[in-house]
Amino acid sequence: MFRLESVCKSYGSRNVVEIPGCVFTRGLIHGIMGPSGSGKSTLLRLLNMIEKPTAGQIIFRGHDLVTCRPRLSLQRRMAMVFQKPVLFEASVYENVAYGLKVRGLQRADVREKVLEALKTVGLVHLERQPARTLSGGEAQRVAIARAFVTEPEVLLLDEPTSNLDPQNVGMIEDLVRMINRERQTTVILVTHNVFQARRLADHITFMYEGKVVEDGPTEAVFTSPGDDRTRAFIHGDMVY
Numbered sequence: 459m460f461r462l463e464s465v466c467k468s469y470g471s472r473n474v475v476e477i478p479g480c481v482f483t484r485g486l487i488h489g490i491m492g493p494s495g496s497g498k499s500t501l502l503r504l505l506n507m508i509e510k511p512t513a514g515q516i517i518f519r520g521h522d523l524v525t526c527r528p529r530l531s532l533q534r535r536m537a538m539v540f541q542k543p544v545l546f547e548a549s550v551y552e553n554v555a556y557g558l559k560v561r562g563l564q565r566a567d568v569r570e571k572v573l574e575a576l577k578t579v580g581l582v583h584l585e586r587q588p589a590r591t592l593s594g595g596e597a598q599r600v601a602i603a604r605a606f607v608t609e610p611e612v613l614l615l616d617e618p619t620s621n622l623d624p625q626n627v628g629m630i631e632d633l634v635r636m637i638n639r640e641r642q643t644t645v646i647l648v649t650h651n652v653f654q655a656r657r658l659a660d661h662i663t664f665m666y667e668g669k670v671v672e673d674g675p676t677e678a679v680f681t682s683p684g685d686d687r688t689r690a691f692i693h694g695d696m697v698y
């Protein structure tokens with residue numbers, strides 16, 4: 459789905475992401491773990507074309523994300539849910555419908571897809587409610603519905619369950635699994651939660667100070683991590 463080649467992102471003189479090579483495979487749930495400040499959100503922003511790498515190439519299904527034109531049509535093949543859910547000052551329905559409307563879908567098709575998405579996240583009853591009045595868990599579920607309603611090829615999730623109670627966490631994890639299995643959507647999930655990574659991800663990428671220090675199938679990473687920092691993080695010994 460993505461191939462990174464000699465990618466570097468710096469702010470001022472500091473390299474916050476430095477990845478010589480890395481791939482994200484189609485159809486999998488990829489977990490990205492790492493301490494705070496290790497560059498996880500920056501990496502997602504690079505993949506989602508919100509930011510450009512300072513150097514190197516990111517190839518998305520054969521297209522170079524930096525040089526390709528038009529950018530919008532590529533960006534529309536992906537969807538991202540941000541660390542802090544961003545919803546518009548509008549109803550739940552309008553928030554979920556937005557991506558479909560800008561893609562020019564007919565009104566009746568928009569309605570059908572939005573209601574189906576709201577049903578999937580269990581929020582049909584809140585369709586008319588202003589998004590700003592939602593609870594944290596509801597807002598995060600609306601953000602996820604808005605992301606997958608457009609049927610993206612890849613879903614980028616930045617800590618979608620931080621600050622949620624166990625019931626909402628379970629619901630969102632089930633949703634992610636369902637989207638991946640039933641729609642074959644590739645998922646790239648940033649999470650601090652090692653248990654969540656183990657439950658959901660097929661493949662783990664562990665970042666430390668902007669670098670990928672571990673990259674492999676989930677069970678292998680958890681049972682025999684190759685890097686001491688990964689081991690410390692998995693065992694909860696890393697202070698961050």
Ligand SMILES: Nc1ncnc2c1ncn2[C@@H]1O[C@H](COP(=O)(O)OP(=O)(O)OP(=O)(O)O)[C@@H](O)[C@H]1O
Binds near residue numbers: 499500
């Ligand atoms: N726009 C920016 N300007 C300057 N520095 C930035 C910018 N965005 C991120 N950084 C820095 O880059 C580093 C990586 O940030 P990033 O948000 O990617 O970390 P993270 O791994 O997502 O952390 P967290 O787990 O806390 O969300 C941090 O040190 C951050 O301060």
Ligand SMILES: [Mg+2]
Binds near residue numbers: 498499500541616
């Ligand atoms: Mg982050």
